[in-house]
Amino acid sequence: AQKVTQAQTEISVVEKEDVTLDCVYETRDTTYYLFWYKQPPSGELVFLIRRNSFDEQNEISGRYSWNFQKSTSSFNFTITASQVVDSAVYFCALSEDTGKLIFGQGTTLQVKP
Amino acid sequence: DTGVSQNPRHKITKRGQNVTFRCDPISEHNRLYWYRQTLGQGPEFLTYFQNEAQLEKSRLLSDRFSAERPKGSFSTLEIQRTEQGDSAMYLCASSKQGKKLFFGSGTQLSVL
Numbered sequence: 001a002q003k004v005t006q007a008q009t010e011i012s013v014v015e016k017e018d019v020t021l022d023c024v025y026e027t028r029d030t031t032y033y034l035f036w037y038k039q040p041p042s043g044e045l046v047f048l049i050r051r052n053s054f055d056e057q058n059e060i061s062g063r064y065s066w067n068f069q070k071s072t073s074s075f076n077f078t079i080t081a082s083q084v085v086d087s088a089v090y091f092c093a094l095s096e097d098t099g100k101l102i103f104g105q106g107t108t109l110q111v112k113p
Numbered sequence: 114d115t116g117v118s119q120n121p122r123h124k125i126t127k128r129g130q131n132v133t134f135r136c137d138p139i140s141e142h143n144r145l146y147w148y149r150q151t152l153g154q155g156p157e158f159l160t161y162f163q164n165e166a167q168l169e170k171s172r173l174l175s176d177r178f179s180a181e182r183p184k185g186s187f188s189t190l191e192i193q194r195t196e197q198g199d200s201a202m203y204l205c206a207s208s209k210q211g212k213k214l215f216f217g218s219g220t221q222l223s224v225l
Contacts, residue, residue: 045216091155099144099211103155
């Protein structure tokens, strides 16, 4: 069965600190996709990134970066120089080709000024 | 893209009543998904459609739940004889061939 674990329930940092959100997944599929979504207080899930299982290159987008390591089944997300606007719940998710997402429990990030 | 639209935004109902939610996906997205999210948890998959065909249903979707997507455009999710345990945020998402999923703002259901 597929499973996503986000062990960090809540993280609190001070603005400008770097923060890493952990994500560990389980699947028997050889082809799968990993996602990160942000859910601000407004409630709407905002897509951040999608990676397929064959692409282990790390990715950077502005202050965001993702580290995909198949050997440890992890897909961690780092925010550099965090800002108050980054405060939200962040979800890691796994899917097969259908697009059906299996979400982790989420990590609540609080960035204090 | 106008985004995924869900109505109503909030619904308060009494136990035992039926409720129906609507989701309008992004046009030309052939896949539509329903998820349920309770406080402090990640969204849980309920069901999905490819065009008008309902291809998969979660075991979470009891007999009181039914979803339709006539003509492969908008979708409705109906809950019959609501129970307090049905209180949750119901999220709809759409995608092109299961790639990036775009989510709506959700319908918050409160069953009193």
